[in-house]
Amino acid sequence: MSDVSGTQAVRMGMTLETFIMEGMLGSPAATGVFTSLLNQISFAAKLVTSQVRRAGLANVLGYTGEVNVQGEQVMKLDELANETLVTTLGRRGHCAAIASEELDQIHHITNDKRARYVVMFDPLDGSSNIDVNISIGTIFGVMRRSDDGDVTEADFLKPGRELAAAGYVIYGSSTMLVLSTGREKGVHGFTYDPTVGEFFLSHENIRTPKKGSTFSINEGNASRWEEPVKRWSDWIKGDNKAEGRPYGGRYVGTLVADAHRTLLKGGIFAYPADKKSPEGKLRLLYEANPFAFLFEASGGMATNGTDRILDIQPTKLHQRTALVLGSQEDVATFSQFMRKERVS
Ligand code: P6P
Numbered sequence: 001m002s003d004v005s006g007t008q009a010v011r012m013g014m015t016l017e018t019f020i021m022e023g024m025l026g027s028p029a030a031t032g033v034f035t036s037l038l039n040q041i042s043f044a045a046k047l048v049t050s051q052v053r054r055a056g057l058a059n060v061l062g063y064t065g066e067v068n069v070q071g072e073q074v075m076k077l078d079e080l081a082n083e084t085l086v087t088t089l090g091r092r093g094h095c096a097a098i099a100s101e102e103l104d105q106i107h108h109i110t111n112d113k114r115a116r117y118v119v120m121f122d123p124l125d126g127s128s129n130i131d132v133n134i135s136i137g138t139i140f141g142v143m144r145r146s147d148d149g150d151v152t153e154a155d156f157l158k159p160g161r162e163l164a165a166a167g168y169v170i171y172g173s174s175t176m177l178v179l180s181t182g183r184e185k186g187v188h189g190f191t192y193d194p195t196v197g198e199f200f201l202s203h204e205n206i207r208t209p210k211k212g213s214t215f216s217i218n219e220g221n222a223s224r225w226e227e228p229v230k231r232w233s234d235w236i237k238g239d240n241k242a243e244g245r246p247y248g249g250r251y252v253g254t255l256v257a258d259a260h261r262t263l264l265k266g267g268i269f270a271y272p273a274d275k276k277s278p279e280g281k282l283r284l285l286y287e288a289n290p291f292a293f294l295f296e297a298s299g300g301m302a303t304n305g306t307d308r309i310l311d312i313q314p315t316k317l318h319q320r321t322a323l324v325l326g327s328q329e330d331v332a333t334f335s336q337f338m339r340k341e342r343v344s
Pocket of ligand 1 (some may be wrong): 093125126127128219254255256271281
């Protein structure tokens, strides 16, 4: 019987960098550029987690007083995270351009042919929860460039099914990076050990249960919902032991936290369109698509209420969408209500 303690076993375990490299070695066609880009994102996550963990001490809380393209107050940590990602991804020559929630336009880096990828991200999702110490996160997607021409916004405006990789970092009770390079490669979680400065494989091959027991939606929007959403909400809270209802209600108010719980435990997260947000609130390119990519790779499902998120053809960088993520059975039931195929 090994006498290695749990912690030591983790330290002797698989780091994110090794896992990515071995993934590359498993794909001889990989040139190493993609692998190196993923390692850059992991390095940026380490820098941002350091900033987030020090936020209370380093007095980076509070508002800069500026307003971003979303019309929201920009918090200092938002800016710091954005700058960190832009700077880190600007190095090594793998990334041709960046799209960020914090930038009105794409940030052009290089047209060099060796820069084969573009990266879209929300640098700090849930920033309104920063100063009340609720989990926040970073969400990213990696897309191959269309051709060897100059990189343009068109390189970003492709359906999410064309993503080469997607993932997120959740800055919660611990910092965890969750990543997928596609359905055939699965979804894997890596927990950060700050004493070593490395992400270690902690959740290999995450699978989302086919059916869950929690629902996650902002009930404060109920008066603005369309009738089918109201009927679904009444149904999921109805008393039917045989069908496992009522589901438990869980809502953090940070997409990364609500989606992370749903990815691991199953159930359903929904941010539907409503009278206040007729297009939905969440952003297609750097919030919905990366999570839709992950949920489909983990055996879950992602729609805008009726149609597959990954099939949506984007037309604008910051366009919004309704978003429903979760267990296949739970998301399918939501769609039945939205299509008026059922009313209870
Ligand atoms: P509401 C955070 O501001 C965010 O963009 C997502 O992280 C989160 O899911 C959503 O907005 C919460 O919005 O309207 O429920 O506060």
